[in-house]
Amino acid sequence: MSALGSVEPLKVSVVTPREAAAREYLLSAGRPLTRQQLRDIVDNTHKLHVEFAEIPMNFIDPKELDIPNHSTKNRYKTILPNPHSRVILKSKSCNDLLSSYINANYIRGYLGDSRAFIATQGPMVNTVIDFWQMAWQEESPVIVMITKLKEKNEVI
Incomplete structure (x- = not known):
């Protein structure tokens, strides 16, 4: 694998x-x-x-997102948010779809709450503001990182 x-x-x-x-x-x-x-x-x-x-792979076709230049905000080109449950950032400009985009999805909780958790990629230099905007907007009480601090010898 x-x-x-x-x-x-x-x-x-x-x-x-x-x-x-x-x-x-x-x-x-x-x-x-x-x-x-x-x-x-x-x-x-x-x-x-x-x-x-047994869980099937979950690939999203980039065309499903319908957001121009969203790839500039993705750490990996093949790991994309699911359109049905993705987090949408509140934007000052409704004409700028990219400002409302973050590679993040709501995750169903143990008792069925459809927005109990959020899974997202580690923020990049150009998405740090989006990350903190999402944390503030969604009133996230806790942030947990479950990956290594280094990725291909690069500190995240």
């Missing part, structure tokens, strides 16, 4: 039944666990790895 940043989406404009099923799965899948079920998974991580491997 290669790194996500190096995976390129297929250049196919036709949505196959498998892709449609995968998209539906990603939009609706959820399996809340009891505390005991979570403890059992911790004791047998193999089942968790198998379940994770």
Whole structure:
């Protein structure tokens, strides 16, 4: 399995039944666990790895975003926000779609809240202001980084 940043989406404009099923799965899948079920998974991580491997890849066609020059705000060209759940920055100018764009998505929470969390890329030099605008706008009480501080020998 290669790194996500190096995976390129297929250049196919036709949505196959498998892709449609995968998209539906990603939009609706959820399996809340009891505390005991979570403890059992911790004791047998193999089942968790198998379940994770079954999750279909989620590639978004850049054309779906319909925002000119959005690629200038993406750390990787193949990791894009899902249009159905992406965070939209409040912009002073409704004519400038790029100022409302950030590579971030709302994530459903454990109890079904559709906007419990936000997943986003690490901010780049040209997106730091957008990142903090999003944190302020969404009243984020906590920010958690789950990646390394270095990426290809570059400090993030």
